Amino acid sequence: xxxxxxxxxxxxxxxxxxxxxxxxxxxxxxxxxxxxxxxxxxxxxxxxxxxxxxxxxxxxxxxxxxxxxxxxxxxxxxxxxxxxxxxxxxxxxxxxxxxxxxxxxxxxxxxxxxxxxxxxxxxxxxxxxxxxxxxxxxxxxxxxxxxxxxxxxxxxxxxxxxxxxxxxxxxxxxxxxxxxxxxxxxxxxxxxxxxxxxxxxxxxxxxxxxxxxxxxxxxxxxxxxxxxxxxxxxxxxxxxxxxxxxxxxxxxxxxxxxxxxxxxxxxxxxxxxxxxxxxxxxxxxxxxxxxxxxxxxxxxxxxxxxxxxxxxxxxxxxxxxxxxxxxxxxxxxxxxxxxxxxxxxxxxxxxxxxxxxxxxxxxxxxxxxxxxxxxxxxxxxxxxxxxxxxxxxxxxxxxxxxxxxxxxxxxxxxxxxxxxxxxxxxxxxx
Numbered sequence: 001x002x003x004x005x006x007x008x009x010x011x012x013x014x015x016x017x018x019x020x021x022x023x024x025x026x027x028x029x030x031x032x033x034x035x036x037x038x039x040x041x042x043x044x045x046x047x048x049x050x051x052x053x054x055x056x057x058x059x060x061x062x063x064x065x066x067x068x069x070x071x072x073x074x075x076x077x078x079x080x081x082x083x084x085x086x087x088x089x090x091x092x093x094x095x096x097x098x099x100x101x102x103x104x105x106x107x108x109x110x111x112x113x114x115x116x117x118x119x120x121x122x123x124x125x126x127x128x129x130x131x132x133x134x135x136x137x138x139x140x141x142x143x144x145x146x147x148x149x150x151x152x153x154x155x156x157x158x159x160x161x162x163x164x165x166x167x168x169x170x171x172x173x174x175x176x177x178x179x180x181x182x183x184x185x186x187x188x189x190x191x192x193x194x195x196x197x198x199x200x201x202x203x204x205x206x207x208x209x210x211x212x213x214x215x216x217x218x219x220x221x222x223x224x225x226x227x228x229x230x231x232x233x234x235x236x237x238x239x240x241x242x243x244x245x246x247x248x249x250x251x252x253x254x255x256x257x258x259x260x261x262x263x264x265x266x267x268x269x270x271x272x273x274x275x276x277x278x279x280x281x282x283x284x285x286x287x288x289x290x291x292x293x294x295x296x297x298x299x300x301x302x303x304x305x306x307x308x309x310x311x312x313x314x315x316x317x318x319x320x321x322x323x324x325x326x327x328x329x330x331x332x333x334x335x336x337x338x339x340x341x342x343x344x345x346x347x348x349x350x351x352x353x354x355x356x357x358x359x360x361x362x363x364x365x366x367x368x369x370x371x372x373x374x375x376x377x378x379x380x381x382x383x384x385x386x387x388x389x390x391x392x393x394x395x396x397x398x399x400x401x402x403x404x405x406x407x408x409x410x411x412x413x414x415x416x417x418x419x420x421x422x423x424x425x426x427x428x429x430x
Contacts, residue, residue, distance in 0.1 A: 007221045008258070010249045011332075013229030014268035014322035016276035017247075018302070018309060020334030020419060021269045022048045025062040025225045027417075027424050033220040034070050034212065035063025038255030039245040040227035041078040041109060041139070042087075043132040049422045055094065059084050061225050064091060064098055069223075071098065072208050075105035076245065076255020078139045079151060081197035083109075102201065103208040103256075104152040108194070110164075111185050112171040113138040119181040124240075137244040142167060151205055154198025161191060209257030216262060224252050230268075230322040231276075231361075238361070238368060241280030249326040267417070268328040270319055270407070272336045275309040277302045283371045284348040285312040298338040299422075313346040313375065316410045321361045323413045332417035333404060337426075342380035345403065348373040349410055378403055389426045393418060396428075 009028070013019045026048045029035050042058040048065055049055075055065055059079065063069040073079065079102065091098055113135030120137065142148040147167055153160045168187055175183045215222060226247055231237045233247040245251070253260045273294055274284055286294075291311050294300065300309035322328065339345060351358045351371035362368050381397040388395060396418070404415050418428040 007216060007219055008224070008263045009222075009265040009267065010224040010226070010252060010263055011267045011269060012226035012249050012322075012326055013232075013247060014270045014319050014326070014328070014331070015229045015274060015315070016231050016278075016318075017228035018275050018277065018300070019229060019269040019271040020332075021226060022057065022062045023334065023419060023422065023424065023427075024267065024269050024332045024417065025223065026065060027427055028223055029061075029063030029069050030066050031221060032063060032069045032223040034072055034215055034222045035061040036072040036074055036208075036212065036222060036224045036252075036256055037061050037077050037227065038074045038224055038252045039076040039247060040243060041134060041136045042080050042083045043134045043136045043243065049424070052423075053094070055091070057091075058087060060087055060091065060098065060100060063223065063225070064096060064100070069099070071100045072212065072256075073100070073102045073106060074208055074252075074256035075103040076251060077103070078107045078109055078136060078143075078245075080109040080134065081151075081154070081194065081201060083134075085197065085200055100204050101206045101208050101211060102151060102204045104150065104205050105207075105209075106151045107139055107143045107148045108151060108154065109135040109139045110149065110167065110171075110194070111190055112168055112175075112183075113142070115181075115183060115185060116171050116175055119175050119179045122181075123179055138171065140244040142171075145170075151198075151201070154194055155202060155205065157195055160195065160198075164191060164194075212256060212258050216258065222258070224249075224256070224258075230325060231318055233325075236321065236325050238280050239365075241278065249328075264329070266327055266329050267332050268319075268322050268326055268330070268413070269332045269334060270314075270322075271334050272314060272339055272403075273298070274312040274315050274318075275300045276312075277307055277309050281369045281371065282310055282312060283317075283351055283368075284315045284346075284373045284375075285310050290342075294338060298335055313348055313373070314407070315348040315373070316407065317348060317351055317359060317361055319407070320359065320411045323411050328413050330416040331407070331411075331413050332419065333407070333415045334419040336400060336403075336418060337384055337420045339380065340383050345378045345380050346373075346375040347378060347403075347406065347410075349376050350374040376406070378406060384420055389420055389428055391428075393428050393430045396420075
């Protein structure tokens with residue numbers, strides 16, 4: 001149950017993203033009046049499975065599959081309006097009538113941002129993060145340049161054209177003159193298309209900060225849904241192999257306009273092993289038969305890109321940072337069922353960096369590149385009993401309970417939610 005002493009709860013990723021946040025958000029969303037995205041864009045994806053139906057979502061919060069909650073896309077999210085309209089069509093085709101509000105202050109991804117993204121990745125070479133090519137980094141850069149276009153601008157043709165001239169010219173010059181890349185996007189086509197997108201999105205556009213403030217003051221329950229994970233946070237992650245927004249829980253204040261002081265429950269979602277889409281050093285990455293098994297059984301392919309994910313053993317150095325930076329009150333441990341039938345399980349408890357034992361994530365890229373995992377080996381378990389989710393935590397195999405207890409002791413945070421299958425009901429609450 002959601003915390004009754006506060007009507008605001010947060011769910012964030014405690015690794016590289018793809019931890020199963022969509023399922024955990026969906027599990028609680030039925031109790032919430034609002035489910036809110038506060039950062040990122042359609043470079044993130046959540047897969048939710050309900051009653052054998054699979055929903056792949058990129059911008060709209062996972063709570064949309066319920067009838068009750070209002071889904072909100074906050075001002076900290078960057079929005080490709082065509083992608084949003086396509087996603088609205090997608091969920092309508094699945095029989096869902098979306099209750100959606102989009103912040104009028106959210107920034108808009110333009111076609112030239114997507115072109116710039118691809119050109120930038122080529123320029124960055126070995127320091128490239130493995131971008132999804134959705135234009136995320138350039139639109140956040142334009143936001144900080146104060147050169148961006150916001151959702152509200154799509155409803156004001158004169159202002160939109162004024163801003164578009166500046167943004168279009170600025171990015172075109174960078175691509176052509178600084179990066180020596182081709183640029184063949186027509187200004188008039190963008191102007192026409194985006195004004196049309198604005199008309200179609202008009203019914204969904206609100207000042208969502210006021211909506212959420214009023215909801216909080218009248219006792220409505222609000223659930224914030226993070227995208228990606230702490231190691232992709234642009235400040236606290238493995239920079240520059242990160243996303244372009246802050247994934248940490250504290251960003252909900254700037255990403256939505258809701259005060260952080262009102263939050264009592266912050267759930268960090270941790271996959272029972274590790275996966276990652278994109279480039280960077282990855283100390284506990286594994287290859288070979290075990291890697292292939294984890295990837296296939298866990299369905300480790302990107303929701304947004306379809307790319308096979310890199311996989312490895314659980315890295316508690318990473319999770320330890322997630323607990324501290326996010327202020328986690330509890331952990332939701334997912335995909336434990338994927339580890340069935342491993343006789344032994346390795347867990348990375350620290351890094352060996354030039355002979356020194358390091359238990360916290362280093363800022364130094366040189367050190368992170370040199371990091372070697374220090375493992376603790378634990379006993380595995382066989383297939384979980386049928387419908388184990390209908391029982392309590394104590395009914396789980398002793399070795400699985402010891403695996404959970406080991407994680408808790410190492411990172412200093414309780415595991416309160418245990419996921420033993422992909423569907424909503426395959427969940428045990430302690």
